[in-house]
Amino acid sequence: MDLATFLVQCLNSVQYGLLLFLLSSGLTLIFGIMGVINLAHGSFYMIGAYMAFALAPYLGQHFITMLLVGVLLAVVLGYLLEWAFFSFLYERDHLQQVLMTFGLILVFEELRAILAGNDVHGVEPPGWLAGSFSLLGMMSYPWYRVFAAMTCLFVAFAMYWMVHRTRLGMMVRAGASNRDMVRGLGIDIKRLYRIVFALGVALAALAGMISAPMASVYPNMGSGVLIICFVVVVIGGIGSITGALVASLLVGFVDTFGKVFFQELSGMSIYLLMAIILVWRPEGLMGRRS
Template structure:
């Protein structure tokens, strides 16, 4: 393979893996700390993408066309939605068994899809890339790489570093890590577990929405986009270990490279390689790479 093409595909793999990490990190926190199998997590990715589409005219009129402010608005609105959803709906699922959680969160998928259809219809929509990110970087004599894809990777890396700092250097992070290991113990120590759950869920929804919002200009906005990425996100969580942010990061990067280069060398069987990777890792480490607790 030509070195420039290899570099481009490696950048694609990194960008895809980092985007998966954004989505899966929120899912693994919710699953690891709250013990809820949230099938509706992919819907929050879809909501983020549709909010980026819906807020684009607002940003052009009232925010000076600022793409960054538009994305930040999506994240803030998603966090508020997540906080409300935990209080209104998910707080009633903690004592239910996993089958009921699966059925009830699947019902949420149907509700969100119907609301989306009523609000914006079933057409495919595009989100324009801002002018300052619409260029490309020269790689070699002929090949170029889109600046916006580098922007996606940079945002994901900054968020990952921010999450690392919060989880390892702050009191909230200590409580989150303790909650992932032993929920009953931190409750007995006087930690407000209800408030912690709402913060974690709001952060998980915000991360999923951020992933959808920054991916929208690349992948477009279309019905069912949340379900398409949900399964891969669960694979990331299973490979990395439930509740482990570090595991989610490593698993997402592995899947990014396996999927990207699998489609190049074995396009007909590329979709199988991700699940083969999962099967191999689970045979060697049944609890995932870095399961918490």
């Protein structure tokens, strides 16, 4: 492998890992604070991709505006879903949570089939992000992938600021550590749950919108990423956003370079990584010890 190819694979690993972070950070917040096993999280990623497909004819050249509109719609969707469905799950056992969120997957897939059909769709990147730049004079790298990585980094820094510098972040950290204590302090836990869930849905939808121009928009596209998201959450530690970032980048590098060097074993590389880390730290990289 020459230097240019190595650099391209490193950039792909970082970009893939940061995109995984958007997905897994929302999932780890929902699971760590609300205690809900949300199997429908991958569907929110799919919804984001289809929102990009639906909004592209109107806002395709104003891509940042399109992302903001999609995030606002996802926040509203998440708030309504938490009020209508998830608010009844907090005191239920995990089996009921799994059954209801799996039912939501079926509902979302049926609605997707009715509204958008079962065809595979593509989303063109905006004109100002089209093309690529040369890398060491031998290979090129798309500008849109750089934009996707920079957007994910911006969101990661914004989440860090929110979690560590705001009152909402203080409540989120307290809820992830001890939900009973948060209730005892008189904090409106229902409102906190709805905000956290809406934030998780918005992050997943944003990841879907960003990934749409890089890959096709197709049915059941959320199923595959859901499994990888759970792997990231387990590796990073449930409820830890920092752990989700570190684990996402690790998974991105292992998966990308595994497909380059060990094609026959690439399908099991991230699960082998998870097994090794869990043997070393059963609570995950940044998880709290029991």
